[in-house]
Amino acid sequence: MNRLADRVMGPVLAPRDEGYDDERAGWQTARRHRPDLVVGAARPADVQAAVTYASDCGLPVGVQGTGHASAAVAAEGGVLITTARMSAVRLDADAGTAWVAAGTRWDQVIHRTAQAGLAPLSGSAPRVGAVSYTLGGGLALLSRTYGYAADHVRGLDVVTADGHLRHVTQDSGPDLFWALRGGRDNFGVVTGMEIDLMPVTTLYGGTLIFPVEKAAEVFGTYLQWAATVPETMNSSIALISLPDVPAIPEPMRGRHTVHVRIACAAGDPGAGERLVAPLRAIGPMSDTLGELAYAEAGSIYNDPVAPGAAESGTAMLGELDATAVQAILDLAGPHAPVPHVVELRHLGGRLAHLPAVDNAIGNRDARYLLNVVSRLERADFTQIRPAHARLFEALAPWSTGGRFLNFMNGENATTQVRSAYNATDYRRLTGLKAVYDPENIFRLNHNIPPGRGPTRD
Numbered sequence: 221m222n223r224l225a226d227r228v229m230g231p232v233l234a235p236r237d238e239g240y241d242d243e244r245a246g247w248q249t250a251r252r253h254r255p256d257l258v259v260g261a262a263r264p265a266d267v268q269a270a271v272t273y274a275s276d277c278g279l280p281v282g283v284q285g286t287g288h289a290s291a292a293v294a295a296e297g298g299v300l301i302t303t304a305r306m307s308a309v310r311l312d313a314d315a316g317t318a319w320v321a322a323g324t325r326w327d328q329v330i331h332r333t334a335q336a337g338l339a340p341l342s343g344s345a346p347r348v349g350a351v352s353y354t355l356g357g358g359l360a361l362l363s364r365t366y367g368y369a370a371d372h373v374r375g376l377d378v379v380t381a382d383g384h385l386r387h388v389t390q391d392s393g394p395d396l397f398w399a400l401r402g403g404r405d406n407f408g409v410v411t412g413m414e415i416d417l418m419p420v421t422t423l424y425g426g427t428l429i430f431p432v433e434k435a436a437e438v439f440g441t442y443l444q445w446a447a448t449v450p451e452t453m454n455s456s457i458a459l460i461s462l463p464d465v466p467a468i469p470e471p472m473r474g475r476h477t478v479h480v481r482i483a484c485a486a487g488d489p490g491a492g493e494r495l496v497a498p499l500r501a502i503g504p505m506s507d508t509l510g511e512l513a514y515a516e517a518g519s520i521y522n523d524p525v526a527p528g529a530a531e532s533g534t535a536m537l538g539e540l541d542a543t544a545v546q547a548i549l550d551l552a553g554p555h556a557p558v559p560h561v562v563e564l565r566h567l568g569g570r571l572a573h574l575p576a577v578d579n580a581i582g583n584r585d586a587r588y589l590l591n592v593v594s595r596l597e598r599a600d601f602t603q604i605r606p607a608h609a610r611l612f613e614a615l616a617p618w619s620t621g622g623r624f625l626n627f628m629n630g631e632n633a634t635t636q637v638r639s640a641y642n643a644t645d646y647r648r649l650t651g652l653k654a655v656y657d658p659e660n661i662f663r664l665n666h667n668i669p670p671g672r673g674p675t676r677d
């Protein structure tokens with residue numbers, strides 16, 4: 221360990237060391253990483269040193285950016301590399317691209333690119349780590365319009381299991397480039413990425429909130445509406461049990477409400493306004509729709525900023541009908557045994573198209589992404605898990621059988637990870653894993669085990 225500390229600019233901490241708890245802490249507090257060593261990488265050479273050390277000692281390696289998914293697969297033992305110190309954005313406004321370092325949050329990227337009238341394909345929560353979000357797919361606010369964030373990556377700098385720092389693109393290292401965009405942390409630690417930016421400064425968006433008494437009408441109207449809207453319209457619908465706390469205004473405090481979130485990239489705000497008219501006609505109790513700067517788009521979902529503990533699960537769904545809606549209302553509405561957020565993000569549009577440079581993202585035929593979250597402050601695992609299981613079971617007839625890696629939480633069985641990919645892509649991924657990480661040192665994650673497959677490019 222001393223030798224490693226000599227080679228690393230950032231801290232190298234064992235459980236007995238002061239600072240260990242702060243360094244391993246992530247945004248999610250439900251499950252904590254407990255590595256043998258945590259390495260606070262300050263530069264790519266630190267990542268190389270940590271990976272080489274772990275590989276020499278036969279230890280597994282995990283990575284943490286902001287820790288928004290640290291509850292997903294918590295590291296027990298091994299070496300955890302934290303990247304928060306590696307935060308940087310280099311903008312090339314003429315090319316419409318940005319290079320983003322491993323530990324950078326989306327709000328830092330947005331702040332930089334907005335000055336040039338450009339926006340990244342960031343998601344609902346601006347404080348999520350840009351690199352891991354993108355490697356896991358990256359379902360963006362504007363993904364129906366532009367595709368997954370992973371579809372717009374030009375190049376990646378990655379430290380592979382052999383400790384080498386490689387720059388991979390479609391022209392140099394196409395297999396690894398393909399696998400990393402979707403395979404996330406199974407093939408190495410990405411130290412930086414070059415991404416395309418979109419010519420977006422403002423959008424038409426916000427939230428419509430309805431009382432639960434109108435839930436059946438709102439869900440029914442929304443599903444019919446979503447089937448007809450152009451790909452400039454991005455939206456989701458969520459049934460939310462709001463906590464009884466002063467931060468929530470009356471009359472919503474402590475109640476179940478239905479939230480329709482809108483992010484329309486039509487250019488003309490009038491076009492967005494015309495499109496949402498059927499939803500507005502139902503009579504929301506709160507309406508924040510209007511033109512807003514992309515830099516303010518985090519207000520649409522208003523995701524929690526403070527660290528917290530939650531249990532969640534996900535499934536990809538096909539077209540939904542009134543029976544599916546009734547199942548959601550019965551199992552997650554006011555009579556549910558635990559408070560839920562049940563969200564359906566509308567897919568399709570550009571998400572259904574293969575990108576110009578293919579990647580490992582699967583399940584492009586799904587129509588909705590189901591995300592179910594319950595906060596552990598309001599119920600415990602023994603109450604939440606069976607409640608979520610009942611909901612997923614009830615919605616099984618509408619499931620495509622797929623999952624979305626970025627929203628997978630404790631689901632780490634091989635069958636669950638496999639469901640994030642198409643069958644042939646999964647075989648290719650296990651083959652490439654055998655080439656680039658044959659000892660599976662990158663296994664403190666939603667793991668793709670090494671299989672038999674092609675030789676490296």
Ligand SMILES: Cc1cc2nc3c(=O)[nH]c(=O)nc-3n(C[C@H](O)[C@H](O)[C@H](O)COP(=O)(O)OP(=O)(O)OC[C@H]3O[C@@H](n4cnc5c(N)ncnc54)[C@H](O)[C@@H]3O)c2cc1C
Nearest residue numbers: 284285286287288289290343344345349352358359405410
């Ligand atoms: C409130 C909230 C809102 C969200 N909204 C969206 C959304 O709109 N769209 C969407 O697609 N996702 C969304 N997510 C999911 C989020 O994108 C993923 O959880 C993402 O992986 C978080 O990255 P992180 O760095 O913040 O988390 P971390 O917990 O630090 O990392 C998550 C995973 O990425 C891996 N990883 C981290 N850094 C690297 C690296 N440099 N190289 C390789 N692997 C790495 C880690 O091994 C870990 O498995 C949301 C999550 C939350 C909690």
